[in-house]
Amino acid sequence: MEPIRALIVDDEKPARERVRRLVARDPRVELAGSCAGGADAVAALRAAAQAGAPVHVLFLDVQMPEMSGFDVIQALGAALAAQEIPEIVFVTAHDEFALRAFEAHAIDYLLKPFSDERFQASLDRAIRRVRAGRADLMVTEMQALLAGGASRSPLSLPAPGGPANPNQGPLTHPRALDRIVVRGGDRVRLLPVDQISWIEAEGMYVKLHTRDGATHLHRALLGTLDRALDGRRFVRIHRSAIVNIDLVAELRQDPHGDYVAVLRDRTEVRVGRRFRERLQTRLGQQI
Numbered sequence: 001m002e003p004i005r006a007l008i009v010d011d012e013k014p015a016r017e018r019v020r021r022l023v024a025r026d027p028r029v030e031l032a033g034s035c036a037g038g039a040d041a042v043a044a045l046r047a048a049a050q051a052g053a054p055v056h057v058l059f060l061d062v063q064m065p066e067m068s069g070f071d072v073i074q075a076l077g078a079a080l081a082a083q084e085i086p087e088i089v090f091v092t093a094h095d096e097f098a099l100r101a102f103e104a105h106a107i108d109y110l111l112k113p114f115s116d117e118r119f120q121a122s123l124d125r126a127i128r129r130v131r132a133g134r135a136d137l138m139v140t141e142m143q144a145l146l147a148g149g150a151s152r153s154p155l156s157l158p159a160p161g162g163p164a165n166p167n168q169g170p171l172t173h174p175r176a177l178d179r180i181v182v183r184g185g186d187r188v189r190l191l192p193v194d195q196i197s198w199i200e201a202e203g204m205y206v207k208l209h210t211r212d213g214a215t216h217l218h219r220a221l222l223g224t225l226d227r228a229l230d231g232r233r234f235v236r237i238h239r240s241a242i243v244n245i246d247l248v249a250e251l252r253q254d255p256h257g258d259y260v261a262v263l264r265d266r267t268e269v270r271v272g273r274r275f276r277e278r279l280q281t282r283l284g285q286q287i
Contacts (some may be wrong), residue, residue, distance in 0.1 A: 009041040062097045089107070180193060183218075196244055198242060205220070
């Protein structure tokens with residue numbers, strides 16, 4: 001089995017060395033390196049991803065000069081694809097950042113000084129999350145294979161947002177997602193996209209709102225889903241929102257001339273000005 005790759009980021013050398021020794025004791029884990037600052041960490045993670053060996057677990061200090069642990073997380077959202085962003089374990093001497101760390105979807109928060117046993121429990125949890133994520137990817141790949149048919153030619157679809165050029169031959173496009181793999185605890189759920197009413201950006205995650213009023217947190221960037229979903233059904237109307245156009249009941253204009261999409265369940269989702277043209281293109285008419 002391929003080892004789990006880990007990167008350590010801490011501006012204090014003794015702290016880096018201790019985590020390095022603890023990581024080295026676990027044969028399941030391969031040390032990808034250690035960094036003394038946030039900028040070096042972002043560069044190292046980007047280089048690892050480009051080399052085809054992305055880091056799976058990041059042990060990250062919070063308080064560092066020039067670039068904090070939270071700044072690193074924000075930078076990763078722009079530097080890496082969603083599937084390349086590692087699981088985050090914060091390692092810090094300051095407990096006042098715990099709530100913010102979990103709001104950033106860190107899987108653990110190690111408060112210095114911590115015991116070897118406490119570190120091992122955190123590492124075990126990180127490994128379980130990484131392997132579960134690989135299971136998600138396997139399910140997705142199997143789903144794509146079964147949907148597309150290994151022995152059939154790729155499905156021809158018009159480009160999202162408009163028809164193919166009639167002067168060109170048939171254009172092939174990846175089949176749009178019809179299910180999203182949602183992980184929760186020890187279960188992996190295949191959520192049919194037709195159950196989704198709208199999708200909301202949530203940092204390095206998205207929140208999937210379904211017709212029954214439930215929400216599901218899914219590790220992906222909104223832009224990634226925007227490209228993967230069927231553009232005839234799902235339209236990005238704001239930098240932080242995608243809606244299922246079949247469930248939009250009306251568009252309501254406010255006194256400033258901006259629009260709000262009102263869904264059938266009366267949920268209101270603002271239409272960003274720079275996304276209005278995309279909505280009009282999908283509707284085939286001005287609003």
